[in-house]
Amino acid sequence: MKPRRFIAYTARTLRSFLYLTLLWSFTTNNASAQSDQVTVIKADKVIIGDGTTMNSVSLVVIGDRISEVGPSASIEIPLGANVIDLSNHTVLPGLMDMHTHINSSDHDGGDMSVLREHGAHGAIYGVVNAEKTLQAGFTTIRNAGALHYADVALRDLITQEVVPGPRMYVAAASLGITGGHSDVNGWSPLIDIPGTGMVVDGPDNLRKAVRTLVKFGADHIKIVATGGILSSGDAVDHPQYSDEELRAVVEEAGRLGRKVIAHAHGAEGLKAAVRAGVASIEHGSLIDDEGIELMKEKGAFIVPTLLILDEIIEFGEERGIPDYSIQKAIEMSGLREIAMKKAYQKGVRFAFGTDASGDLHGRNAQEFKVMIKTLGATPMQVIQNATSDAAELLGILDQVGTLEPGKWADLIAVPGNPLDDITLLEKVSFVMKAGKIYKHVDN
Ligand SMILES: [Zn+2]
Structure with a gap:
């Protein structure tokens, strides 16, 4: 040859x-x-996640997917199946928190924490917080910013089953203006202090930042559209990015198949972000009538994060939150209650989110009762906000968010009926993610 x-x-x-x-x-x-392992779960009641319920139900799980959901009387139990009896319990889709800071420390301290801690702390806190969050029944989270890509690493190691935790969709870092909510302000110009997010100005630099975040693993892009509570030197009702900058971020992210989520309290910055085309407004505290109409028109979601503001006011001092942050929270609180209730009642889409940070990890479900009280919502509505609505916001409703054949087997159980008492969601006794059981206790 x-x-x-x-x-x-x-x-x-x-x-x-x-x-x-x-x-x-x-x-x-x-x-x-x-x-693959076959599991049959028998429950008195199932909340499907789409606003409907079923009684005396069996769910068949094969591998990581739900294969059947129906009346126990009509479902044949496959040979060799692991049968789990959850009588006196309600089964519902795994809960989804659309705004967490899973890598944050348990002793908050506000924006000053960047002076003491870095990504390695965040990585370790993330492992602890991820397990707490999953044990509390939250099988999916959308992270809204971390330091040094700690959330990207945590997401990947949870996917590889190195550590237990919820499915994670991550922002990597937030994008904010010089002197804004992602920056650390009020110190001498001679000290170079890193931001709590990425400090980036100008459309071209923002385009590069979006590309960089996507390159290193961001699932979505978080932008800071107004001032915030935990930053000094900025005001919650002042817009931060220009229209041109917001548009550049949404356009660049969209080209790379990523949605943009915008932190916004004040009405002007909120409207600018919605006009630019963001998928969700984080907080939305001071939304006005025009903002409500605009959000409805665009189909954008509000992720309300109500509980944390109440807690900053009540426990901020003992948790080391700076006084300027506590004052901002107090000033915004009353107006926020009126604005948020109006937005909810007028039909703006809402998805559940807590802003979990400090010691809130694992207590995420306490947000439900605050939503019901503040927004005038029903238990069924807030459960949908934390299941099918959240899945729709993430763009994964075809895989998760309701208990239907073919979807990922992400489900939880609580004793009794959470439609009668929403605080039962704080007592999760069973957690399954992708067909694997992470918690099963008697209560
Ligand atoms: Zn946040």
């Missing part, structure tokens, strides 16, 4: 060998998927 033909022959042989190896590994993987 001539050398050139020999090389061609070797290449062909190598190619067929590789192909056969691939085919073999594919079929063996498929074989193991077919022999």
